[in-house]
Amino acid sequence: xxxxxxxxxxxxxxxxxxxxxxxxxxxxxxxxxxxxxxxxxxxxxxxxxxxxxxxxxxxxxxxxxxxxxxxxxxxxxxxxxxxxxxxxxxxxxxxxxxxxxxxxxxxxxxxxxxxxxxxxxxxxxxxxxxxxxxxxxxxxxxxxxxxxxxxxxxxxx
Numbered sequence: 473x474x475x476x477x478x479x480x481x482x483x484x485x486x487x488x489x490x491x492x493x494x495x496x497x498x499x500x501x502x503x504x505x506x507x508x509x510x511x512x513x514x515x516x517x518x519x520x521x522x523x524x525x526x527x528x529x530x531x532x533x534x535x536x537x538x539x540x541x542x543x544x545x546x547x548x549x550x551x552x553x554x555x556x557x558x559x560x561x562x563x564x565x566x567x568x569x570x571x572x573x574x575x576x577x578x579x580x581x582x583x584x585x586x587x588x589x590x591x592x593x594x595x596x597x598x599x600x601x602x603x604x605x606x607x608x609x610x611x612x613x614x615x616x617x618x619x620x621x622x623x624x625x626x627x628x629x
Contacts, residue, residue, distance in 0.1 A: 475504040476540055479549035480560040482514070482521070485581040486551050489612040492621030493547060493579070496629065510534045511560050525553035530563040538568045545575040546604065548595055552580050555587030557595050565598040572603030577628055579610035 477494055481487035490506055497504040511531035515521050524531070540546060548564075550557035557580070578595040582588045592609045599606050608628040612621055 473502055473544045474542060475502060475545040475547060476507060476537065476543045477504060477547045477549070478507045478509060478537070478564065479547075480509050480551070480558045480564075481549075481581075482551060482558065485612070485614050486549050488618065489579060489581050489616075489621050490547075490549050492618040493549075493625045493629075495618065496622045496625040500629075505537075507537045509536050509560050509564050511563070521558075522554040524559045525556040528556065528562055529559040530566060531559050533560060533563050533567070536564070538564075540569055540571060540574065543574065545577070546571060546599070547577045547579065548599065549579045549581070550591065550595065552582040552587050552591045555590045557591045561595065562598075565595075565602065568602065570603050571599060574604050576604035576606045577608045577610065578606070579612065581612045581614060583614045585611075585613065 477490050479486050479490040494506050550561045576599040580588050580591050588611050596606050610624050
């Protein structure tokens with residue numbers, strides 16, 4: 473199975489979780505790539521980020537992998553901001569091609585945990601709208617070590 477782990481990370485928490493998932497997949501001898509998506513203009517204040525997320529903004533992204541036809545599984549990750557995924561995820565879901573017939577899993581990283589279920593639901597709806605078959609979700613709290621992230625991945629993957 474060929475997997476694309478696609479994620480947005482501002483502070484590094486989601487990056488660490490994505491790479492723990494990648495390590496888990498590689499230890500299973502699965503083919504996987506990690507794709508970090510980035511907005512062209514990044515809002516850097518906490519309240520500004522929350523406002524952008526709350527308003528479901530869709531920032532322009534640097535060029536990134538949007539043609540996913542060669543992948544069997546898509547794993548999409550985001551931090552939770554204002555009970556929602558980061559705005560870059562909204563843009564990515566709009567721009568990526570069809571996910572018809574592909575397995576999809578979403579994950580979020582969070583500090584307090586408030587809003588993680590809503591953010592996962594928003595991501596699930598976006599993946600379903602693209603035709604994906606959503607088979608699971610994961611959530612990782614800020615500060616969880618890579619071993620704990622891999623244990624959570626093992627339950628879903």
